Amino acid sequence: MTSTRSVSASQQQDLLGANAREQAALRRNGIIDRIFEKGTLTLALAVLALLGTIMASLIVAGWPALQELGWSFFTGDRWAANIEHFGALPAIYGTLVTSIIAIIIAVPVSLGIAIFLTELCPVSLRRVLGTMVELLAGVPSIIYGMWGVEVLSPFLREHFPTLFPAGTGLTTAGLILAIMIIPFITAITRDVMVTVPAMMRESAYGMGCTTWEVVRNVIFPSVRGGIVGGVILGLGRALGETMAVTFVIGNNLFLSPTLTGQGTSIAALIANQFPEADGLQRSALLLLGLVLFVITFIVLAIARLMLRRIENRAP
Amino acid sequence: MLKRVAATLLSTSLVLGATSATAAETITGAGATFPYPVYSQWADAYQDKTDIGLNYQAIGSGGGIQQITAKTVTFGASDAPMKPDELKKNHLVQWPQIMGGVVPVVHIEGIDKGALKLDGKTLADIYQGKITRWNDDAIARLNPDLDLPDQQITPVYRAEGSGTNFLFTHYLTQVSEDFANNVGEGKSVAWPSGVGAKANAGVASQVGSTNGAIGYVESAYATENNLNVAQLENKAGNFVTANPDSFKAAAANADWENAPGLYLVLTNQPGDNSWPIVGASFILMHTKVQNADAAKRALDFFDWAYKNGGEAASKLNYIPMPQNVADMVRKEIWSQIKGPNGQQVWQQ
Numbered sequence: 001m002t003s004t005r006s007v008s009a010s011q012q013q014d015l016l017g018a019n020a021r022e023q024a025a026l027r028r029n030g031i032i033d034r035i036f037e038k039g040t041l042t043l044a045l046a047v048l049a050l051l052g053t054i055m056a057s058l059i060v061a062g063w064p065a066l067q068e069l070g071w072s073f074f075t076g077d078r079w080a081a082n083i084e085h086f087g088a089l090p091a092i093y094g095t096l097v098t099s100i101i102a103i104i105i106a107v108p109v110s111l112g113i114a115i116f117l118t119e120l121c122p123v124s125l126r127r128v129l130g131t132m133v134e135l136l137a138g139v140p141s142i143i144y145g146m147w148g149v150e151v152l153s154p155f156l157r158e159h160f161p162t163l164f165p166a167g168t169g170l171t172t173a174g175l176i177l178a179i180m181i182i183p184f185i186t187a188i189t190r191d192v193m194v195t196v197p198a199m200m201r202e203s204a205y206g207m208g209c210t211t212w213e214v215v216r217n218v219i220f221p222s223v224r225g226g227i228v229g230g231v232i233l234g235l236g237r238a239l240g241e242t243m244a245v246t247f248v249i250g251n252n253l254f255l256s257p258t259l260t261g262q263g264t265s266i267a268a269l270i271a272n273q274f275p276e277a278d279g280l281q282r283s284a285l286l287l288l289g290l291v292l293f294v295i296t297f298i299v300l301a302i303a304r305l306m307l308r309r310i311e312n313r314a315p
Numbered sequence: 316m317l318k319r320v321a322a323t324l325l326s327t328s329l330v331l332g333a334t335s336a337t338a339a340e341t342i343t344g345a346g347a348t349f350p351y352p353v354y355s356q357w358a359d360a361y362q363d364k365t366d367i368g369l370n371y372q373a374i375g376s377g378g379g380i381q382q383i384t385a386k387t388v389t390f391g392a393s394d395a396p397m398k399p400d401e402l403k404k405n406h407l408v409q410w411p412q413i414m415g416g417v418v419p420v421v422h423i424e425g426i427d428k429g430a431l432k433l434d435g436k437t438l439a440d441i442y443q444g445k446i447t448r449w450n451d452d453a454i455a456r457l458n459p460d461l462d463l464p465d466q467q468i469t470p471v472y473r474a475e476g477s478g479t480n481f482l483f484t485h486y487l488t489q490v491s492e493d494f495a496n497n498v499g500e501g502k503s504v505a506w507p508s509g510v511g512a513k514a515n516a517g518v519a520s521q522v523g524s525t526n527g528a529i530g531y532v533e534s535a536y537a538t539e540n541n542l543n544v545a546q547l548e549n550k551a552g553n554f555v556t557a558n559p560d561s562f563k564a565a566a567a568n569a570d571w572e573n574a575p576g577l578y579l580v581l582t583n584q585p586g587d588n589s590w591p592i593v594g595a596s597f598i599l600m601h602t603k604v605q606n607a608d609a610a611k612r613a614l615d616f617f618d619w620a621y622k623n624g625g626e627a628a629s630k631l632n633y634i635p636m637p638q639n640v641a642d643m644v645r646k647e648i649w650s651q652i653k654g655p656n657g658q659q660v661w662q663q
Contacts, residue, residue, distance in 0.1 A: 079505055080505035247513060272511075275378050276378070276477065
């Protein structure tokens with residue numbers, strides 16, 4: 001495309017031996033191409049601008065709180081709006097812990113499902129199971145929240161009363177998040193695994209490889225990037241999930257470094273308090289939103305770095 | 316085919332839009348969720364009678380205050396009254412429109428409904444995590460004739476900012492100095508112990524399904540969910556049962572006449588039979604309104620509700636405002652609301 005743009009019309013005639021009509025057509029195509037390029041560029045830049053605007057408005061709105069609270073915002077170990085004590089640590093801790101629990105549970109399960117679907121599943125079942133996994137990804141998060149509070153948390157309370165005295169808590173939220181992101185990671189992993197050329201697979205089998213060896217040594221290395229991409233997407237959803245988490249996390253606003261105890265996450269705290277907040281509390285909540293924005297950004301950046309290192313290592 | 320469907324949908328929506336626009340005027344308001352059920356009942360009845368509808372968005376008390384301050388609605392509603400100086404600063408007036416009670420609900424297997432007795436200090440200690448078992452001495456002393464189990468207490472609280480939280484913590488700060496110093500009152504507080512559930516319904520469901528749980532809900536939710544409501548000790552030292560009579564007793568003792576800006580929270584009121592946690596839900600309006608007609612319509616509705624809304628309110632476990640308070644509101648509050656020409660909007 002760049003080459004057609006860099007040559008002039010007369011050169012084109014020389015080069016292609018085009019007559020006047022063909023030349024006009026060429027020129028027209030060039031214009032359409034350019035409009036298309038500019039149009040898509042604008043759309044791409046609009047996303048950046050939107051991202052920048054959101055960030056800027058969060059900074060502007062959160063600035064009064066940052067000025068008023070300073071570092072205590074990041075080091076305070078409780079969020080007590082009624083006495084204007086805003087410490088973000090409990091929420092940050094809860095966000096990270098629940099997301100990590102979710103990823104630890106979801107990744108192996110998702111990979112297992114994806115391997116079964118692409119390598120082992122009878123063809124007749126493959127489409128049905130695949131569609132069902134995709135359907136799970138489309139279930140609204142409030143449904144997961146309701147299920148968590150009505151089914152999962154009473155179950156945990158009944159069967160593991162010492163670990164989950166109330167049924168809710170950080171681990172319960174992590175479990176719900178895991179269930180929510182499994183279909184995402186599974187769907188993406190399955191899609192990238194399907195793209196591995198059949199010939200590669202067959203060659204490996206032809207050399208006498210077992211299914212496990214094919215998956216381990218042929219398929220995974222060639223789709224590592226895609227799988228990491230799926231995990232990143234799942235992690236992004238887990239970090240920002242609000243509705244389902246609010247239902248089951250326990251909403252305790254003190255920092256307690258436990259895994260099964262009650263806690264809160266940034267998104268849950270904002271969802272709970274924003275409608276009734278004004279003044280400094282509102283500003284502090286918006287600042288908290290900025291923190292979530294930054295955390296997500298950092299996590300995604302780390303994931304991309306990992307991805308690059310994996311790709312560099314790949315043969 | 317698709318085109319025809321789209322055209323039909325479009326034309327239907329246009330027709331519907333046109334009819335609703337030509338229908339009657341509506342009153343716009345936003346705020347507290349607590350009075351929403353009764354406001355919507357009133358609005359239905361009022362619309363049947365006058366053709367004037369009410370568009371009330373139950374977005375929470377804080378949202379109500381924000382919207383009325385920004386003048387995007389004709390009235391705002393809040394469960395926590397605004398302080399007199401805040402009212403003045405924002406050129407607002409407020410009045411109580413309806414009252415309701417907040418009740419502690421418990422779930423202890425083997426304890427009959429309404430049998431458990433609690434006092435404010437014990438309740439505060441439970442919610443601070445200082446009393447952790449139901450057979451604790453402090454609870455046993457209040458209930459000598461009950462056989463309390465050795466069961467862990469799970470306090471359940473409202474996770475989100477809410478007027479119910481405000482009333483409950485306002486009460487606890489009155490009766491426990493310890494609670495006042497360590498937790499304090501507010502719509503969003505940091506509860507040192509327990510489980511946060513979402514909304515009244517969430518608290519009711521969590522208490523209903525957890526043995527050993529204690530929670531607090533609007534009275535209507537306790538009845539609806541058939542929960543075990545504990546008795547509370549009131550200011551006079553009597554243990555009272557939560558019911559419309561004890562709520563009314565608390566409201567009757569409220570001294571609205573001497574409350575500047577009608578700033579009054581009805582917790583821990585005097586009186587032998589007063590239920591200790593009763594609250595009014597307030598309406599907020601500007602003293603100087605731009606649209607006098609809209610303001611007049613809203614006041615007409617609230618006037619109608621004072622006169623005719625009592626029965627619907629009682630059915631939903633709310634307490635209508637007493638006649639004398641309604642009269643005082645009409646005379647002293649509504650007279651302050653003036654239109655652009657400086658004339659009073661409300662005429663008796």
